[in-house]
Amino acid sequence: MNERIKLLRRTLGISQRDFGKKIGVSDTAISKLEKGERNPSEQTIKSICREFNADYFWLKEGVGDMFTALPETLLDEMAEEYELDELDKLLVKKYMQLPFQKRAAIKDYLISVFVDKKDD
Secondary structure, eight states, X not given: OHHHHHHHHHHHTOOHHHHHHHHTOOHHXXXXXXXXXXXXXXXXXXXXXXXXXXXXXXXXXXXXXXXXXXXXXXXXXXXXXXXXXXXXXXXXXXXXXXXHHHHHHHHHHHHHHHSOOOOO
């Protein structure tokens, strides 16, 4: 599992410090997990999956895809409630599958476009 944690973190393009901060552990703890010097607790595994959209069975056993797919039923419920068309649904689905840093970059851009700025 240590190699999969390292692979996930590198795929997301984040440091051990940022990875650890998101799940509430130190960068030293992440380093030890990645080196196999320490085994993650069940709580840590679930935190990694929740925070980074990682698939639980991939992380534990190496089975399946690294990231969980956005459940179609949830997406369909959102589409109905917010009157999303197929393009809207595709955009939401692809956004949710992006690594953390890419989502952060998109959010930063959207904030710069949509958040009111005071005129100088």
